[in-house]
Amino acid sequence: MKYGRTYNFSAGPATMPEPVLEEIRDEMMNYRGSGMCVMEMSHRSKVFQQIIDEAEADLRELMGIPDNYKVLFIQGGATLQFSMIPMNLMKNGKAVYIETGAWSKKAIAEAKKVGEVIVAASSKDKNYTYIPDCSDLDIPEDTDYIYICENETIHGVTWNKLPNTKGHVLVSDQSSMFLSRPCNVADYGLIYGGVQKNVGPAGLAIVIIREDLIRDDLTNLPIYLQYKTHADAGSMYNTPNCWAIYVCGKVFKYLKSLGGLGEMEKINIAKAKVFYDFLDQSKLFKGTVVPEDRSLMNIPFVTGDKDLDAEVIAYTKAAGFENLKGHKSVGGLRASVYNAMPIEGVEALVECLKKFEAEH
Numbered sequence: 177m178k179y180g181r182t183y184n185f186s187a188g189p190a191t192m193p194e195p196v197l198e199e200i201r202d203e204m205m206n207y208r209g210s211g212m213c214v215m216e217m218s219h220r221s222k223v224f225q226q227i228i229d230e231a232e233a234d235l236r237e238l239m240g241i242p243d244n245y246k247v248l249f250i251q252g253g254a255t256l257q258f259s260m261i262p263m264n265l266m267k268n269g270k271a272v273y274i275e276t277g278a279w280s281k282k283a284i285a286e287a288k289k290v291g292e293v294i295v296a297a298s299s300k301d302k303n304y305t306y307i308p309d310c311s312d313l314d315i316p317e318d319t320d321y322i323y324i325c326e327n328e329t330i331h332g333v334t335w336n337k338l339p340n341t342k343g344h345v346l347v348s349d350q351s352s353m354f355l356s357r358p359c360n361v362a363d364y365g366l367i368y369g370g371v372q373k374n375v376g377p378a379g380l381a382i383v384i385i386r387e388d389l390i391r392d393d394l395t396n397l398p399i400y401l402q403y404k405t406h407a408d409a410g411s412m413y414n415t416p417n418c419w420a421i422y423v424c425g426k427v428f429k430y431l432k433s434l435g436g437l438g439e440m441e442k443i444n445i446a447k448a449k450v451f452y453d454f455l456d457q458s459k460l461f462k463g464t465v466v467p468e469d470r471s472l473m474n475i476p477f478v479t480g481d482k483d484l485d486a487e488v489i490a491y492t493k494a495a496g497f498e499n500l501k502g503h504k505s506v507g508g509l510r511a512s513v514y515n516a517m518p519i520e521g522v523e524a525l526v527e528c529l530k531k532f533e534a535e536h
């Protein structure tokens with residue numbers, strides 16, 4: 177590993193692509209002859225306008241975002257969207273949520289403060305280890321939208337087939353899977369993600385919203401919480417998170433250079449397979465999620481013994497693998513293997529775990 181870096185399996189903020197970090201380093205003192213660093217620049221400058229415009233254009237190209245969708249860069253992370261979504265989209269005051277883990281649960285709690293929430297399906301009965309069947313949900317006609325968390329970062333489940341919304345608007349939290357595989361944006365009314373899992377530095381959410389869902393009748397809502405404010409101002413109603421937008425733009429270009437999202441999906445499948453194949457043959461470790469709904473990004477696993485789990489965490493840390501402790505609500509271990517984690521990192525971790533198993 178260059179620069180004495182470790183393999184970092186953190187769920188977020190998470191590992192970044194090294195070529196991107198190197199480019200940022202090279203531009204740190206003087207961004208392309210501007211005489212200053214991007215973090216010192218006016219957001220109203222031509223130079224920064226070009227940075228944000230290119231970031232949006234590259235994201236549109238990567239995801240194939242149709243022209244009738246706006247791309248918004250909003251501060252407050254993914255968490256603020258738990259509130260902004262119901263505040264902006266609940267016209268009839270009613271929404272259907274699917275409960276599949278910790279993050280959809282948090283979104284449900286916030287939406288309940290705004291209107292009526294119908295939890296139409298839940299996997300709580302088995303501690304969120306699967307995605308419930310959503311092919312024929314009971315959806316009231318006046319439901320404003322159906323909400324899912326498409327990849328549950330803590331519980332390690334992913335939707336491989338979207339719910340049947342019966343013509344209603346679909347809203348998806350893609351925070352921990354954003355840009356990990358191709359996505360047909362037209363299937364959704366709104367897609368959002370905090371960027372610190374799979375793209376850039378914390379504190380920024382990217383919201384992709386169909387234009388007809390942006391309302392202009394919400395004048396009583398604080399101005400900053402209206403999507404219209406951000407859409408009308410090109411994400412610069414106030415000073416945006418310039419630094420995060422700059423870094424995300426670099427990552428978009430990097431993903432394009434690797435061949436785009438189809439290529440990322442192939443790489444991510446191959447990478448996750450190395451780990452799941454190991455878990456499936458191991459006599460000591462086991463994955464916690466049903467095979468059909470396993471995440472390509474976040475892989476929770478356990479030995480079945482708390483003390484032994486703690487021993488594994490200490491053992492991997494001593495061997496140079498960081499942040500493998502599972503979230504407190506699931507326990508055990510979790511390896512987050514986002515876009516920027518090289519397959520060599522996963523292979524090295526598997527070797528380390530095999531060694532531990534052989535010794536125990």
Ligand SMILES: *Cc1c(COP(=O)(O)O)cnc(C)c1O
Nearest residue numbers: 253254255279329349351352370
């Ligand atoms: C991390 C995460 C969030 C919260 O992100 P913040 O930027 O910390 O608010 C929301 N949803 C999912 C799926 C996440 O992984």
